[in-house]
Amino acid sequence: MTPQRANNNMVTIAERLNNAYDRITKAEQNCHISDPVQLLAVSKTKPIELIQQAYDAGQRLFGESYVQEAVDKVMHFKQYKDIEWHFIGPIQSNKSRHIAEHFNWVQSVDRIKIARRLSEQRPTNLKPLNVLIQVNISQDEKKSGCPLEELSDLAQFISETKQLTLRGLMTITAQTDDVDQQLQYFQQMKHCFDKLKTQYPHIDTLSMGMSGDLEPAVSAGATMVRIGTDIFGKRQ
Numbered sequence: 001m002t003p004q005r006a007n008n009n010m011v012t013i014a015e016r017l018n019n020a021y022d023r024i025t026k027a028e029q030n031c032h033i034s035d036p037v038q039l040l041a042v043s044k045t046k047p048i049e050l051i052q053q054a055y056d057a058g059q060r061l062f063g064e065s066y067v068q069e070a071v072d073k074v075m076h077f078k079q080y081k082d083i084e085w086h087f088i089g090p091i092q093s094n095k096s097r098h099i100a101e102h103f104n105w106v107q108s109v110d111r112i113k114i115a116r117r118l119s120e121q122r123p124t125n126l127k128p129l130n131v132l133i134q135v136n137i138s139q140d141e142k143k144s145g146c147p148l149e150e151l152s153d154l155a156q157f158i159s160e161t162k163q164l165t166l167r168g169l170m171t172i173t174a175q176t177d178d179v180d181q182q183l184q185y186f187q188q189m190k191h192c193f194d195k196l197k198t199q200y201p202h203i204d205t206l207s208m209g210m211s212g213d214l215e216p217a218v219s220a221g222a223t224m225v226r227i228g229t230d231i232f233g234k235r236q
């Protein structure tokens, strides 16, 4: 198939997706990682048409951050049963119901109050909601995410809750030029993940790394990276 050119030599979504997968493959090979790292295509703020193009190119995992636009998109693609929708944005308690009703995964659970609401609001005819705990690994008070001291209580709560399935951890690290610091945070996340896994052997997902820092994340042991800009272009 010849790749379709959009106007003005713009690179198509299919080509950009390919490039992102190539980058991941190279990072895996550099560190001799054999289990393929998953790619979550972060489509927040981007129109339906671009998501459709990514889907047509074979992408099935999509991430969204803003509840209202996310729900519109999930509804639009309702017939596409093989899409897996991940909510990755901040969760306000008055919006949690929409997330519980429309998503397959939530990666940004950082407190028991939200976990409890999501479980109560998850419709019983749906499979349990897959949950990642978002960890504030840089211990930055301005950042969201569960503080390390509270991780074990939150993990226990989620794992004992029928409508939720604990799948692992997620973090967002600040963009920084300090590559060593960045790598250290990713390695600390991997350490937390391995420790949690001794208690909950079924957890399988460590979500970290974005367009700017997927290589150090993969080298530290990410099982999933979340790529927006590199696939869909800059956001306004």
Ligand SMILES: *Cc1c(COP(=O)(O)O)cnc(C)c1O
Binding pocket: 042, 044, 065, 088, 089, 172, 210, 211, 212, 226, 227, 228, 229, 230
């Ligand atoms: C927006 C966003 C991303 C994607 O970031 P890019 O730098 O555009 O790749 C990843 N994770 C989260 C939680 C985000 O909000």
